[in-house]
Amino acid sequence: MIRIENVEKSFRKLPVLKGVEVEMEKGKIYAFLGPNGSGKTTLLKSILGLVKPDKGAIYIAGQDIQKNWEYRRRIGYMPQIAHFPENLNVEELFRMIRDIREMKGDNEELVKYFQLEKHLKSPLKTLSGGMKQKVNAILALMFDPEILIFDEPSTGLDPVSHLKLKQLILRERDRGKTILITTHILSEVGELADEIIFLLDGKIFFQGTTEELLASQEEKNLERAIAKITDREEFEKLAKREQHTSAVSRLFHWVA
Amino acid sequence: MNNSLKIIKYTFYDTLRSWWAILYFMFFLLVTGGLLYFSAGFTHSVASILNIILFIVPLVSIVFGIMYYYNSREFALLLMAQPLRRRQLFLGQYLGLAGSLSLSFLAGIGLVFLLFGSMEAIGLLLMLMFAGTVLSFIFTAVALWVGVQYEDRTKGFGIAILIWLFALVIYDGLFLAFLFVFEEYPLEKAATGFSILNPVDLARIMVMLRLESAALLGFTGAVFNKFFGTVSGIAVSGFAMLLWVFLPLQSFLRKAGNKDF
Numbered sequence: 012m013i014r015i016e017n018v019e020k021s022f023r024k025l026p027v028l029k030g031v032e033v034e035m036e037k038g039k040i041y042a043f044l045g046p047n048g049s050g051k052t053t054l055l056k057s058i059l060g061l062v063k064p065d066k067g068a069i070y071i072a073g074q075d076i077q078k079n080w081e082y083r084r085r086i087g088y089m090p091q092i093a094h095f096p097e098n099l100n101v102e103e104l105f106r107m108i109r110d111i112r113e114m115k116g117d118n119e120e121l122v123k124y125f126q127l128e129k130h131l132k133s134p135l136k137t138l139s140g141g142m143k144q145k146v147n148a149i150l151a152l153m154f155d156p157e158i159l160i161f162d163e164p165s166t167g168l169d170p171v172s173h174l175k176l177k178q179l180i181l182r183e184r185d186r187g188k189t190i191l192i193t194t195h196i197l198s199e200v201g202e203l204a205d206e207i208i209f210l211l212d213g214k215i216f217f218q219g220t221t222e223e224l225l226a227s228q229e230e231k232n233l234e235r236a237i238a239k240i241t242d243r244e245e246f247e248k249l250a251k252r253e254q255h256t257s258a259v260s261r262l263f264h265w266v267a
Numbered sequence: 268m269n270n271s272l273k274i275i276k277y278t279f280y281d282t283l284r285s286w287w288a289i290l291y292f293m294f295f296l297l298v299t300g301g302l303l304y305f306s307a308g309f310t311h312s313v314a315s316i317l318n319i320i321l322f323i324v325p326l327v328s329i330v331f332g333i334m335y336y337y338n339s340r341e342f343a344l345l346l347m348a349q350p351l352r353r354r355q356l357f358l359g360q361y362l363g364l365a366g367s368l369s370l371s372f373l374a375g376i377g378l379v380f381l382l383f384g385s386m387e388a389i390g391l392l393l394m395l396m397f398a399g400t401v402l403s404f405i406f407t408a409v410a411l412w413v414g415v416q417y418e419d420r421t422k423g424f425g426i427a428i429l430i431w432l433f434a435l436v437i438y439d440g441l442f443l444a445f446l447f448v449f450e451e452y453p454l455e456k457a458a459t460g461f462s463i464l465n466p467v468d469l470a471r472i473m474v475m476l477r478l479e480s481a482a483l484l485g486f487t488g489a490v491f492n493k494f495f496g497t498v499s500g501i502a503v504s505g506f507a508m509l510l511w512v513f514l515p516l517q518s519f520l521r522k523a524g525n526k527d528f
Contacts, residue, residue: 094342098284
């Protein structure tokens with residue numbers, strides 16, 4: 012569904028993507044992980060056409076996306092921060108995006124699902140952050156696109172809505188969508204991701220399932236595996252301190 | 268419907284309902300209303316109204332424009348991820364924004380005229396309306412152009428205000444200094460050229476020459492009238508005004524079209 016070939020991108024001579032190669036298929040959820048500045052956002056933005064790569068190509072459903080804008084009909088995007096025109100109301104915003112996409116889009120069911128019925132006529136500036144985030148999610152989902160991109164979807168959502176969104180994401184996966192997620196919440200990765208794409212220093216360091224990632228780092232816990240990849244030195248220091256504390260506590264235990 | 272038109276429509280809805288638009292409308296309603304009410308008639312207060320327009324319209328357009336640009340950056344990201352050409356998106360935003368600013372201005376002045384105006388003043392009123400509208404379109408374009416150049420809000424704001432100050436005050440100061448230094452030489456052509464280069468001056472001259480008091484401008488008035496009063500003069504100044512809209516708009520659209528967001 013999505014093929015990224017040797018994509019390179021620098022910002023003011025600072026290389027951010029250094030030859031990224033990935034392929035993503037239908038019916039899977041891909042979690043993008045990596046330390047800050049590893050190029051996750053730049054890569055997702057390149058897929059959306061917000062950032063133009065210096066080299067390489069991106070194909071969506073076999074179509075080169077360069078100088079193309081119609082492919083975005085296939086994509087639903089939920090940005091990290093929801094920021095809408097202040098003086099429009101929720102309904103008008105839905106209508107606006109519907110007009111632009113020239114698609115009917117079904118938001119009724121989603122509005123009910125996220126319990127936003129009462130707020131349809133409220134100006135967007137009066138909505139709380141979490142409410143806006145729900146609107147944001149509905150905008151991404153209402154046109155039933157083949158590809159869904161979520162940038163930190165849990166930001167600002169209360170636990171119930173977060174749970175609901177996760178269920179929705181899984182449902183969409185089962186309906187054959189290609190889903191891309193960036194997140195800092197590792198439990199979310201465990202629950203949702205079919206594959207992890209780990210970016211490190213502008214390159215794909217690892218692509219595979221969670222189990223494969225754990226096995227490759229000989230760890231049982233995702234957090235530790237990721238810490239190990241990201242900063243080996245720091246990780247070893249931490250591990251040593253951990254051993255030390257457990258030895259001390261064992262000693263105390265024994266004395267007691 | 269064309270995609271730009273859709274963006275214009277919603278930008279228009281959004282900005283026209285904002286505090287700013289209402290305040291702006293009220294301002295022109297009260298100030299021009301007050302000036303007309305306390306003076307003998309429309310033609311008598313035109314010079315004062317003109318000065319207020321030349322001062323306020325560029326300022327509000329440039330400040331509101333740049334604020335709008337920075338505030339709508341995140342939303343623009345969402346829109347750019349839709350099946351839409353960037354050019355259509357940004358052109359739509361520009362036209363919606365400049366359109367709603369012009370509408371507030373026109374409604375304020377127009378309403379006052381309906382209340383106090385007379386038929387003989389209609390030519391002057393149209394001239395004022397035209398000058399204000401073109402200035403709105405020019406300075407909104409300049410604001411967006413500055414916004415797209417500078418990621419940093421504070422810097423963008425500072426530069427926008429500087430541009431306004433330059434067009435309104437500094438330019439005239441330099442112009443005067445130039446006239447003073449070269450007073451020995453025939454300066455008619457240079458003076459005319461200088462005025463064309465600044466849209467605020469251009470707007471001022473276009474309205475002033477239609478006032479009876481233009482006769483009081485003496486030699487300058489005569490020179491300007493000789494140029495700006497002729498058909499070719501009107502064509503040149505009209506063209507210069509349009510160029511002032513087109514140039515910043517085009518560089519804004521070009522930059523926004525190729526930028527990484």
